Amino acid sequence: MDLRFTDAQPTAEERRVVERATGIPDSESHDRVRTDSNLRIFRTGRRSVVNRRHLLLPALETVQSEIGWVSEGALMHICRVLSVPPAEAWGVATFYSLISVDPSPPQVWHICDDIVCRRQGALDLIDRFESGELQPPDSRWAPSPCLGQCDRTPAAYIQRAGKDDMVVVGPDTARLNGLSPDRHSPNGRPQPPPIPQFGQPHLRLLRRVGAVDPGSIDSYLAAGGYQALEAAVRMGRARVVAEVKASGLRGRGGAAFPAWIKWETVANSPEPVRYLICNADESEPGTFKDRVLMEDDPFSVVEAMTITGFAIGARRGYLYIRGEYPLATKRLSRALQEARRQGLLGEDADTGVDFDIEIRRGQGAYICGEETALMNSIEGLRGEPRNKPPFPTVSGLFGKPTVINNVETLCNVLDIVTEGGDAFAQLGTAQSTGPKLFCLSGAVKRPGVYEVEFGATLGELIDLAGGLPDGLHLRAVLLGGAAGSFVLPDLLSMPLTFEAASEAGVSLGSGVIMPFDQHTDFGDILTRIAEFFRDETCGQCVPCRVGTVRLEEALARLRRQPRPGDKDLIAEIDLAMRDASICGLGHTAAIALRSALDLGLL
Amino acid sequence: MDQPDTAKVATEMVQVTIDGASVAVQKGATLLEACQQMGTEIPTLCYLETLTPVNVCRVCVVEVERNRTLVPACSRMAEDGMVVSTDSERVRHSRKMVLEFLGSSVDLSLAEDEVGDWMERYGADPARYGPVSAPAAAGERDARKPGHHHHVNGETAEGVHQPTKVDNTLYIRDYSRCILCYKCVEACGIDAQGTYAIAVAGRGFDARISTEMDLPLGDGACVFCGNCIGVCPTGALMFRSEWELRRADLWDPQAQSVTRTVCSYCGVGCNLELHTQDNRIVKVTSPQDHEVTSGHLCIKGRFGYDYVQNLGDVEQNSIDEVLQAARRRSPK
Numbered sequence: 001m002d003l004r005f006t007d008a009q010p011t012a013e014e015r016r017v018v019e020r021a022t023g024i025p026d027s028e029s030h031d032r033v034r035t036d037s038n039l040r041i042f043r044t045g046r047r048s049v050v051n052r053r054h055l056l057l058p059a060l061e062t063v064q065s066e067i068g069w070v071s072e073g074a075l076m077h078i079c080r081v082l083s084v085p086p087a088e089a090w091g092v093a094t095f096y097s098l099i100s101v102d103p104s105p106p107q108v109w110h111i112c113d114d115i116v117c118r119r120q121g122a123l124d125l126i127d128r129f130e131s132g133e134l135q136p137p138d139s140r141w142a143p144s145p146c147l148g149q150c151d152r153t154p155a156a157y158i159q160r161a162g163k164d165d166m167v168v169v170g171p172d173t174a175r176l177n178g179l180s181p182d183r184h185s186p187n188g189r190p191q192p193p194p195i196p197q198f199g200q201p202h203l204r205l206l207r208r209v210g211a212v213d214p215g216s217i218d219s220y221l222a223a224g225g226y227q228a229l230e231a232a233v234r235m236g237r238a239r240v241v242a243e244v245k246a247s248g249l250r251g252r253g254g255a256a257f258p259a260w261i262k263w264e265t266v267a268n269s270p271e272p273v274r275y276l277i278c279n280a281d282e283s284e285p286g287t288f289k290d291r292v293l294m295e296d297d298p299f300s301v302v303e304a305m306t307i308t309g310f311a312i313g314a315r316r317g318y319l320y321i322r323g324e325y326p327l328a329t330k331r332l333s334r335a336l337q338e339a340r341r342q343g344l345l346g347e348d349a350d351t352g353v354d355f356d357i358e359i360r361r362g363q364g365a366y367i368c369g370e371e372t373a374l375m376n377s378i379e380g381l382r383g384e385p386r387n388k389p390p391f392p393t394v395s396g397l398f399g400k401p402t403v404i405n406n407v408e409t410l411c412n413v414l415d416i417v418t419e420g421g422d423a424f425a426q427l428g429t430a431q432s433t434g435p436k437l438f439c440l441s442g443a444v445k446r447p448g449v450y451e452v453e454f455g456a457t458l459g460e461l462i463d464l465a466g467g468l469p470d471g472l473h474l475r476a477v478l479l480g481g482a483a484g485s486f487v488l489p490d491l492l493s494m495p496l497t498f499e500a501a502s503e504a505g506v507s508l509g510s511g512v513i514m515p516f517d518q519h520t521d522f523g524d525i526l527t528r529i530a531e532f533f534r535d536e537t538c539g540q541c542v543p544c545r546v547g548t549v550r551l552e553e554a555l556a557r558l559r560r561q562p563r564p565g566d567k568d569l570i571a572e573i574d575l576a577m578r579d580a581s582i583c584g585l586g587h588t589a590a591i592a593l594r595s596a597l598d599l600g601l602l
Numbered sequence: 603m604d605q606p607d608t609a610k611v612a613t614e615m616v617q618v619t620i621d622g623a624s625v626a627v628q629k630g631a632t633l634l635e636a637c638q639q640m641g642t643e644i645p646t647l648c649y650l651e652t653l654t655p656v657n658v659c660r661v662c663v664v665e666v667e668r669n670r671t672l673v674p675a676c677s678r679m680a681e682d683g684m685v686v687s688t689d690s691e692r693v694r695h696s697r698k699m700v701l702e703f704l705g706s707s708v709d710l711s712l713a714e715d716e717v718g719d720w721m722e723r724y725g726a727d728p729a730r731y732g733p734v735s736a737p738a739a740a741g742e743r744d745a746r747k748p749g750h751h752h753h754v755n756g757e758t759a760e761g762v763h764q765p766t767k768v769d770n771t772l773y774i775r776d777y778s779r780c781i782l783c784y785k786c787v788e789a790c791g792i793d794a795q796g797t798y799a800i801a802v803a804g805r806g807f808d809a810r811i812s813t814e815m816d817l818p819l820g821d822g823a824c825v826f827c828g829n830c831i832g833v834c835p836t837g838a839l840m841f842r843s844e845w846e847l848r849r850a851d852l853w854d855p856q857a858q859s860v861t862r863t864v865c866s867y868c869g870v871g872c873n874l875e876l877h878t879q880d881n882r883i884v885k886v887t888s889p890q891d892h893e894v895t896s897g898h899l900c901i902k903g904r905f906g907y908d909y910v911q912n913l914g915d916v917e918q919n920s921i922d923e924v925l926q927a928a929r930r931r932s933p934k
Contacts, residue, residue, distance in 0.1 A: 002797045004823035006814070072815055085791070085798030085823065086814035094803040094812075097749030101815075142750065364749060365805070382802065387657050387677055535749045539782070539802075539809030541658045543696070546703035549760050549807050550731060556756035569730070576699035579672045579692055580660040587671065 003085055010077035014067060018074065021062035022055045024081050052082040054398075056380035060093055061323070061361050068161030069104040084380070095382045095538075098159065098323050098364035106161040107139035110324070111173075112154060114146035114285050114532065115482070115525055116441045116514065120153035125174055136176050145366065145532055146285035146482075147324050150441035150514075151448045157324045165326040194296050196448040196465070204435045205411050206451045209296040214331050217338040220299035226344055228414040232307045233351055235417070240311035241267050244413065246421025248433035253279060253369075253406035254483070254509045255584070256498045262403045265393035266312045269401040276309045276317035277378075277397060277404040281362050281369040283322055284481035285532060286512035289437040289449045290407035294321070294328035297411075298335035302357065304410040306345060307417060309355035312403050315347075317357045320374050323364055333359055366536035370583050371404045372396075373538065384540045385583035408437055408511075428454030432497035440465035442514040443472055452496075459492030461513055472517035476601055480509025482529045483588035485595035486522075506595075522601040523559045526593050530555050533589040544586030547577045551590055558602065567597060616682040621689065633664060633675040633686060642688055645697060645720045647704075648783035649676040650833055652896040653793045656784045661700045661720070665690045672696055694724055701726035706734065707761045709778045712837030731759035737778065738764045744816040748805035760807065766845070769818035771929050772826050772905050774845045775811075779838035782809060786830035786839060794898045799823035800830065828904035832887060832897050841885045842928040850924045854879060862889070865903040870894060872903050880919045883907045 010018070019026045059078045063070050070093055079086045093099050100108070111129065113122045128134040129141050149155035152169040159165050193210035197203060213219040220226075232240050245260035266274050278301065282290040294301055305317045321329055336345065336357055343350030345357065360378055362368050368377045372386035375397045396402025412434055416424045425433045432454035438461050441447040445466030452461065458477065468474055476486045485506045487494075494500050501508050516525070530552040539545040550573055554566050574590035581587055596602050614629040618636055627636045632655070637644050647659035655677035663672035667685040672692060687693060701721050704710060705728030710717055720726070735758040743764050754760065767775040784802065791798040799822050803812035813822040831839040840848075847853040858879045865872040873892045877885040886904050890897035 002795075002823065002825070004799075006817070006821070075814070085801070087799055087801040087803075087812065087822065088791075090812060090814040091801035091803045095748060095805050097747065097805075145749070387674065389679075531751070531753075534806060535751060537806045539804070539806040541660050542700050542703050542781070543660055545782070545807055545809065546707050547699070549754075550703065550706070553731070553754050553756040553759065556754050560755065563732075572695070572699065575692075576696045580663045580696035580700060581671075582657070582660075 003079070003083065005076045005080060005086060006072065008072040008076050010071075010073040014063060014071065014074040014077060017063050017066045018059055018077055018081060021059045022052070022078075022081055024052070024055075053084060053380040054378060055082055056084055056089060056092055057363065057377060058360065060089075060096075060099055061363055064099050064363070065159065065165065066162055068106050068108075068159070069100040069102060071103075075101070082380075092380065092382055096363035096365050097535075104161075105138045105140050107136055108159040109136065109139055109141035110144035110147070110157045110159070111141055112145070112147040112149070112156065113143040113528070115478070115528055116146070116150040116286060117154040118524070118528060119442070119520075121174075122154035125154050125156075128174070134174065134176060144324075145535065146283070146287075148282055148288040148291050148322070150286055150288055150439065153441075157326075164330070165323075167324070167326060194292055194448075195450075196446045197450060202453075203451050204415055205293065205408065205437055206297075206449065208300060209292060212297065212299075214296050214298050215334060217299060217335070217342055217344075220297075225299050226303055228417045229303050229307055229310075229344070229351060229353070232310055232417045233353060237267065237311050237313065240307065240417060243416050243421035244311070247412075247416045247424035248421075248431070249409065249412055249416065249424070250432070250498065251405060252408040252412075252436070252511065254284065254480070254507070256508070259405060259409055262393050262405070263308070263312055266314070266401040266403045269393075271401050272313075273398075273400045274312055274314040275397040275400055275402040276305060276312060276314040277371075277374065277402060278305050278317065278319040278357075278410055279369060279371065279374060279404055279406040280319055280321040280325070280328070281374060282325075282407070282510070283362075283366040283369050284483060284510040284512065285529075286441055286478065286481045286514050287439050287510040288441075289439050289511060291325055291328055292449045293407050293411055293437075294325065294332055298328070298331040299339065300411050300414060301332065301407055302335050302339050302345065304413045305357055306339075306351075306353060306355055307413050308403065308405070308410055309357075310353045314403070315354050315356070317355065318360055318378055318397070319357055320360045320362060320368070320378060322362045322369075329359065329361060365538075366532075367538045367583075367585055370585060373583070374404070375402065382538070384538045385585075387582055429495070429497050429499070431499045436496070436508075436511060438496070438511045438513050440513050440515075442478070443468050443474070443517040443520075444515055445469055454497050455495045457492065458487070458494050458496055458513065461496065462492070462515055465513075468515060468517055472519070474515055475518045475520055476516050476522070476596075476599065478512065478514040478516065478525075478592065480507045481512040481514075482532050482592060483507075483584070484509040484512060485591050486599055486601060487595070488599055507591075522596055523555075526555055526596055526602060527552070527559070529592050533585065537585055537589070541580075541582045541586065543577045543580040544582070544589065547573050547581070547586065548589055551593065555593060570594065570597065616680050616684075618680045618682070618684040618686060620686045627680050629680075631680050633666075633673070633678050633680055633684075634662060636680045636686075637664075637675060637688060644675050644688060645716065646676055647717075647781060647835055648785060650785055650890075652890060652898075653785055653788045653833065656788070659700065659704075659781065659783055661697055663693060663696050663700075664688045665693050698724035698726045702728045702731070704728075704781050706731040706759045708781050708836070709761075709763065709776075710781075710836060712779060713781075714835050732756075733758050734761040734763060735759065736763075737761075740765045741816065743777070743808060743810055744803075744812060746804060746808040748808070751806075751808070762810075767818075768842070768845075768932065770820050770826070771842055771931060772901075773828060773831055773842055774840055775819075776838050776840065776845075777810060779836045780811060781836055781838075782811070783835060785833040785835065786811060789829040789833045789898065790824075794829050794896070795825070795827050797823055797825050797827070799825070826901045826905060827899060828886075828901070829898045831904075832899070843884050843925055846924045846928040847879075847884060847921060852921050852924055853884075858884070865899070867902040867906065872899055874899070874903055876907070880921050882911055882919070882921055882925060884921075884925070 339345035368383040377383040534548040657674035665687040763778040888895040
């Protein structure tokens with residue numbers, strides 16, 4: 001590799017930050033200062049280069065969060081330290097919406113204007129920012145896609161240079177001067193339990209949420225924590241995989257793929273180096289269940305990952321969490337430290353399980369929730385999905401067999417191990433086993449995460465959330481998020497199972513249930529969805545890169561002055577995107593729009 | 603290339619059915635190779651024999667039984683028992699749409715000739731998306747931020763049109779013609795040159811080929827080997843001489859001849875194809891199937907030809923003035 005850097009030099013602070021982020025002593029990078037004698041650094045073999053490339057995103061992310069932006073000097077310094085070609089590092093830095101390559105004030109407000117927030121105060125808030133009425137000192141602001149706070153709208157995520165990022169929600173968002181620098185909103189006031197079903201006896205996934213102190217491993221242990229890991233070690237690897245197989249557990253991220261197939265394939269792989277990834281890049285608009293689990297029961301996530309790593313024979317797990325979840329990140333980091341200190345995690349853990357976990361923060365890219373894009377992101381490449389096959393179970397992270405499951409999926413493993421796969425399979429229906437979390441938001445009285453057994457109907461879930469606010473009646477429900485579809489009230493009696501959804505031609509997606517009332521401007525909602533996909537497509541393949549733009553344009557015409565055939569055109573675009581796009585983003589980008597057109601919502 | 607080879611004969615074969623006919627191909631062969639073996643033409647844009655398939659243009663998609671979506675022929679391995687359709691309704695539709703998407707957003711007027719034929723074959727009509735949007739100002743697309751874009755009204759079809767980047771005397775970058783096939787990135791980096799001077803930057807529709815910080819080529823890592831020009835399928839990357847002649851309406855392929863020779867700079871033996879017009883070298887390529895170069899050259903072979911036609915010493919002709927203009931750093 002032939003590397004050439006520009007003359008730009010980092011500041012002393014940027015040097016320190018990069019040193020901390022990469023763990024590579026600054027002294028080692030001095031020989032990489034460009035002089036006439038080493039204008040071009042030539043290296044044979046890519047080993048050392050590949051070894052450091054995966055530190056690119058953490059380095060960029062740390063500089064961004066400490067300094068507030070990534071200067072040319074910082075970028076060049078990172079490239080020197082990690083032996084990354086500057087053009088490629090530039091390509092990575094400009095891929096993420098939370099990384100700024102332009103000078104930026106210390107505070108950047110990302111104000112959610114997505115489907116739920118925009119109907120619940122966000123547009124007004126943005127007006128007030130736009131007019132200058134609201135002006136946090138030393139800040140700039142930008143609209144943001146869904147921040148996963150749909151149960152406490154409107155929400156904003158604030159990047160703060162040199163300080164912890166934070167999220168502000170609800171009325172606090174507009175009360176700028178109420179911000180305290182170190183605390184998570186809402187500040188100081190007693191907080192209601194994070195879930196409406198708090199204390200109910202049927203809870204499994206949510207049973208510890210609000211009941212244990214998320215910062216204390218003792219509290220977790222007292223609530224039965226780590227009994228599952230103990231049981232798993234007793235049972236042995238093969239049995240754990242067998243129990244997961246017996247449980248019928250299917251992925252909760254959207255694709256509903258049987259978890260055991262991934263586990264078994266990797267567990268039986270001849271390749272000794274394997275990886276586990278916990279996909280915590282929860283970014284589907286309307287989805288916030290994984291956030292609740294991570295914020296209020298972080299040790300469960302850590303324990304579930306440890307059991308999974310043990311079962312599939314992985315020594316290292318990555319937890320890839322979206323950057324917009326600072327509280328969850330903080331609590332998980334702390335949970336990892338605590339677990340290591342207690343001998344429950346790490347190379348020489350007392351449990352005998354040689355497994356450790358590293359947290360990687362996403363930097364604002366919905367596409368990185370796609371499993372292979374996520375792997376590329378960890379590897380320091382652009383978050384572009386890979387073509388499959390090969391599947392991650394064969395060639396995943398760093399080309400090694402990899403199991404990747406989302407947070408909710410993994411958390412189910414605790415009960416599967418302690419109670420047995422058969423007992424788990426008794427819950428729910430034959431093809432949709434176990435408990436399921438649903439994210440209720442929009443036109444409901446009590447938005448939040450709700451846990452039910454598979455088989456509860458759509459209407460029952462909406463009733464659990466208190467039904468629609470008084471005076472409103474149900475017009476339609478967006479099921480499964482922006483990548484899901486609209487359904488009419490005639491489907492209220494549909495059981496929310498994979499099989500019933502599939503029969504109705506819809507998808508449960510990530511468990512989003514978003515009711516809309518009779519006053520809804522669906523054109524506005526659909527436009528936001530179209531904008532979302534256009535903003536979030538990686539741009540790699542033609543059908544998705546251009547298709548999302550053409551969809552947005554066709555929808556704009558439909559709302560104003562349709563050309564003849566515009567509806568057919570949307571159907572044609574949709575078909576090509578479903579058939580020819582590389583990944584699920586392109587496959588699903590037009591589903592909500594088409595369902596709304598079919599149902600006459602527009 | 604296709605000579606019988608005992609090692610090959612011993613290789614494991616897989617049987618696939620393509621458009622109803624059965625064919626045996628080597629294990630590890632792609633569906634594209636299987637199709638080529640049968641003489642079935644598959645359109646490709648981002649594929650090149652000498653580069654790693656990136657399967658992003660999706661114009662080569664084919665239908666494989668029991669696959670939910672279409673698959674890219676260029677990179678999908680043939681598996682025993684696969685049943686493939688290369689001209690089904692779904693395949694034709696996706697190819698048509700891909701060609702329309704590109705035709706409605708990119709200037710394809712200098713793309714390889716087959717593109718027009720495919721447009722016709724698949725009934726692609728890029729004009730139905732409306733007139734293309736006004737060109738962006740210089741540098742505007744390069745400064746776009748991921749995750750944000752301006753509202754659209756649907757009156758125009760957004761395109762990638764923008765001013766040509768002319769920042770050196772050897773070649774130009776006209777990204778109005780760029781279909782983002784990644785070929786130049788691969789030729790610059792991992793597959794040929796190992797220089798990594800360019801990469802894809804930005805995201806979504808604003809993704810673009812870029813140097814670091816959008817620097818002019820001479821300020822970055824570019825070594826001016828011109829291998830990116832050699833693989834560009836749409837004329838987005840072009841010899842400065844060709845670009846100037848085209849601007850002056852003096853580019854005349856009919857009047858050109860191609861002379862194959864061996865580069866005289868070193869002992870490697872790279873074959874050159876000198877494209878001459880009016881007895882002047884206007885472009886240099888290397889045959890893609892040449893075993894030494896695979897179509898790739900270095901700066902000397904690609905651009906270092908002036909010594910054979912010192913314009914001061916010979917009689918001036920009609921294109922000399924333009925060729926001299928190409929020596930200027932900034933165009934008029």
